[in-house]
Amino acid sequence: MNLLHSLLLLLPLLLFITTTSTATIPPGSSLYASNTSRTWSSSNNNFFLGFAQVGPTSYTVSISYAARVAIWTTDSVVSGTASAAVVDSGGVFQFLRDGNLRLVNGSGATVWTSNTAKLGVTSASLDDTGNLVLAANTFAVWSSFENPTDTLVPSQNLTVNQTLRSGVHSFRLLSNGNITLTWNDSVVYWNQGLSSLSALNVTSPTLRLQPNGILTLSDASLRISENVAFGNDYGEGADVMRFLRFSDGNLRMYSGGTTTMTWAVLADQCQVYGYCGNMGICSYNESSSSPICICPSLNFEAVDVNDRRKGCKRKVEVEDCAGNVTMLELKQTKFFTFQAQQIVSIGITACRVNCLSSTSCFASTSFSDTNVWCYMKNTPDFVSGYQGPVLLSTSYVKVCGTVQPNPSPLQQSGGDKTCWKLRVWVVGVVVVVTILVMAALVGLFWWFCCKTSPKFGGVWTQYTLLEYASGAPVQFSYKDLHRWTKRFKDKLGAGGFGAVYRGVLANRTVVAVKQLEGIEQGASFSKANNGESSADA
Numbered sequence: 001m002n003l004l005h006s007l008l009l010l011l012p013l014l015l016f017i018t019t020t021s022t023a024t025i026p027p028g029s030s031l032y033a034s035n036t037s038r039t040w041s042s043s044n045n046n047f048f049l050g051f052a053q054v055g056p057t058s059y060t061v062s063i064s065y066a067a068r069v070a071i072w073t074t075d076s077v078v079s080g081t082a083s084a085a086v087v088d089s090g091g092v093f094q095f096l097r098d099g100n101l102r103l104v105n106g107s108g109a110t111v112w113t114s115n116t117a118k119l120g121v122t123s124a125s126l127d128d129t130g131n132l133v134l135a136a137n138t139f140a141v142w143s144s145f146e147n148p149t150d151t152l153v154p155s156q157n158l159t160v161n162q163t164l165r166s167g168v169h170s171f172r173l174l175s176n177g178n179i180t181l182t183w184n185d186s187v188v189y190w191n192q193g194l195s196s197l198s199a200l201n202v203t204s205p206t207l208r209l210q211p212n213g214i215l216t217l218s219d220a221s222l223r224i225s226e227n228v229a230f231g232n233d234y235g236e237g238a239d240v241m242r243f244l245r246f247s248d249g250n251l252r253m254y255s256g257g258t259t260t261m262t263w264a265v266l267a268d269q270c271q272v273y274g275y276c277g278n279m280g281i282c283s284y285n286e287s288s289s290s291p292i293c294i295c296p297s298l299n300f301e302a303v304d305v306n307d308r309r310k311g312c313k314r315k316v317e318v319e320d321c322a323g324n325v326t327m328l329e330l331k332q333t334k335f336f337t338f339q340a341q342q343i344v345s346i347g348i349t350a351c352r353v354n355c356l357s358s359t360s361c362f363a364s365t366s367f368s369d370t371n372v373w374c375y376m377k378n379t380p381d382f383v384s385g386y387q388g389p390v391l392l393s394t395s396y397v398k399v400c401g402t403v404q405p406n407p408s409p410l411q412q413s414g415g416d417k418t419c420w421k422l423r424v425w426v427v428g429v430v431v432v433v434t435i436l437v438m439a440a441l442v443g444l445f446w447w448f449c450c451k452t453s454p455k456f457g458g459v460w461t462q463y464t465l466l467e468y469a470s471g472a473p474v475q476f477s478y479k480d481l482h483r484w485t486k487r488f489k490d491k492l493g494a495g496g497f498g499a500v501y502r503g504v505l506a507n508r509t510v511v512a513v514k515q516l517e518g519i520e521q522g523a524s525f526s527k528a529n530n531g532e533s534s535a536d537a
């Protein structure tokens with residue numbers, strides 16, 4: 001009797017072991033972080049629910065597509081900040097007999113729950129579209145599609161009051177059909193309304209990603225659904241798995257995996273409010289297309305040097321400043337102006353001075369369209385900045401003491417000493433190269449000028465350059481004299497030491513050449529001056 005009783009008790013357990021690979025998850029089933037290869041899968045085997053290791057001893061529970069793309073995860077939203085719920089290797093994910101789905105960590109603490117205990121839930125299943133459904137008979141009490149985390153897949157409906165979250169950022173569909181990106185549930189930094197007039201009557205819209213890569217919005221009041229966005233590969237690849245993901249405060253569309261992005265709400269990631277945290281400045285560097293987060297100046301320090309997106313803080317707060325408070329000027333920088341603040345039409349200098357002299361103002365941004373506008377931030381809550389060469393705005397922020405600007409990128413790359421050495425070296429090279437180039441140019445000039453000008457013969461140049469012009473005696477070679485006097489043919493007369501011959505230089509100057517007696521190869525010199533040649537003419 002006792003043995004039979006035990007066997008009967010074991011029977012459901014045995015059954016459950018053999019049925020875990022099917023779409024239906026029997027009550028009492030569990031998954032363990034210690035064995036990530038054990039999963040609950042959809043009947044088409046396209047989707048899996050199970051643990052995934054995300055750190056040396058940390059695990060999350062997620063539903064993923066075959067290609068390891070997580071489409072849903074047990075999340076933990078703590079004071080508006082969303083992230084995946086993380087457990088240690090002792091974590092267990094359970095579908096309890098009371099109908100509740102929960103995740104407990106190694107200490108037995110509940111980290112996440114579906115809150116469906118005692119609601120009549122009799123079954124759990126992962127269907128072929130990736131939806132995890134807890135049902136009371138056939139009525140869905142809870143589903144992962146209705147409790148989205150950061151991803152939307154085809155056949156999933158995003159309706160009003162459903163939110164996709166990443167950190168402090170959230171994506172929402174409003175009841176009027178507007179779709180919004182919001183920071184900290186308070187600052188809307190992107191907002192797009194419906195284009196058609198019929199949007200006036202929209203009350204409970206639904207956003208859906210079509211399998212062909214078009215994001216559509218439908219409503220009972222709309223005759224046909226409106227296209228909101230197109231992936232750049234829409235209509236292609238019928239069997240490719242497309243999905244929308246909200247991450248880093250930006251909504252993007254992907255095809256196949258996270259490496260093929262086909263659309264983004266904000267093409268410029270630095271437009272995401274608060275992407276670099278409080279006082280953080282979003283920027284791009286030349287060598288990379290992904291944004292970087294920097295602090296405004298050395299008067300600030302990173303809140304977490306290992307995560308620059310956590311923002312910056314003043315080394316000395318303005319309230320605690322013993323010395324003078326000054327305005328740090330940030331060229332080509334804007335502070336986002338979504339939050340309510342004072343806007344006045346004053347010049348750039350006044351924008352700085354007025355903020356400095358006002359005790360309530362702690363940062364300002366000046367930009368001009370037809371007027372020059374000044375945005376003054378009068379609440380010390382949150383500042384999100386963007387720096388880029390295309391921005392025409394200048395921003396100011398109060399700092400304690402003298403302004404200590406950020407080092408330039410060149411200095412950052414090498415440090416002060418090597419930078420100084422590098423500069424000396426560069427200047428040296430520039431000087432040497434310049435001298436060489438100048439010398440080459442002068443040489444080239446003379447070569448060009450004397451080769452082409454009929455006035456100067458090739459050989460003549462070596463005598464004319466300095467010697468002829470200086471009035472000092474000029475030395476000619478015997479060979480040249482021999483040629484110019486036509487082999488000493490034209491004898492003009494004879495002097496004390498030898499005969500004098502007529503010669504014509506290459507520049508047609510007539511000269512008298514005296515050949516010394518007894519010296520065969522030596523060259524005599526004779527200053528060919530104009531007086532002599534004119535006397536001969």
Ligand SMILES: *[C@@H]1O[C@H](CO)[C@@H](O)[C@H](O)[C@H]1NC(C)=O
Nearest residue numbers: 020032034035036037038039
């Ligand atoms: C992990 O789960 C798989 C699938 O259920 C099973 O075959 C394997 O033996 C398990 N490994 C351990 C260490 O329990």
Ligand SMILES: *[C@@H]1O[C@H](CO)[C@@H](O)[C@H](O)[C@H]1NC(C)=O
Nearest residue numbers: 087088090105106107108109
């Ligand atoms: C489990 O979670 C509780 C509450 O969050 C926490 O205090 C405890 O340290 C966690 N245990 C482990 C092993 O992570």
Ligand SMILES: *[C@@H]1O[C@H](CO)[C@@H](O)[C@H](O)[C@H]1NC(C)=O
Nearest residue numbers: 129131145155156157206208
């Ligand atoms: C999404 O909405 C459509 C039309 O309203 C509906 O037919 C479909 O069942 C919904 N899908 C889910 C998973 O709720």
Ligand SMILES: *[C@@H]1O[C@H](CO)[C@@H](O)[C@H](O)[C@H]1NC(C)=O
Nearest residue numbers: 159160161162175203204205
């Ligand atoms: C959305 O939430 C608000 C407030 O929580 C509620 O009044 C409204 O009825 C909800 N709308 C829908 C369509 O569920």
Ligand SMILES: *[C@@H]1O[C@H](CO)[C@@H](O)[C@H](O)[C@H]1NC(C)=O
Nearest residue numbers: 080168184185186278381382
């Ligand atoms: C987010 O908003 C809450 C109040 O809604 C506020 O207490 C908190 O300081 C805000 N977070 C930041 C980073 O400003």
Ligand SMILES: *[C@@H]1O[C@H](CO)[C@@H](O)[C@H](O)[C@H]1NC(C)=O
Nearest residue numbers: 174176178179191192193194
């Ligand atoms: C909806 O979006 C449009 C911009 O597309 C904006 O002008 C309008 O104010 C928004 N409405 C609401 C209620 O946010």
Ligand SMILES: *[C@@H]1O[C@H](CO)[C@@H](O)[C@H](O)[C@H]1NC(C)=O
Nearest residue numbers: 196197198199200201202221
């Ligand atoms: C909006 O609804 C009202 C009454 O329900 C109707 O008269 C009007 O034509 C509708 N407008 C549009 C653009 O559909």
Ligand SMILES: *[C@@H]1O[C@H](CO)[C@@H](O)[C@H](O)[C@H]1NC(C)=O
Nearest residue numbers: 321322323324325400401402
């Ligand atoms: C503050 O500024 C004034 C005027 O520019 C100067 O005289 C004074 O030395 C400064 N104080 C400090 C602590 O730097």
Ligand SMILES: *[C@@H]1O[C@H](CO)[C@@H](O)[C@H](O)[C@H]1NC(C)=O
Nearest residue numbers: 285286287288292409412413
């Ligand atoms: C620019 O980005 C590259 C790659 O991310 C990085 O290695 C480099 O240090 C960055 N330069 C600056 C000046 O931040």
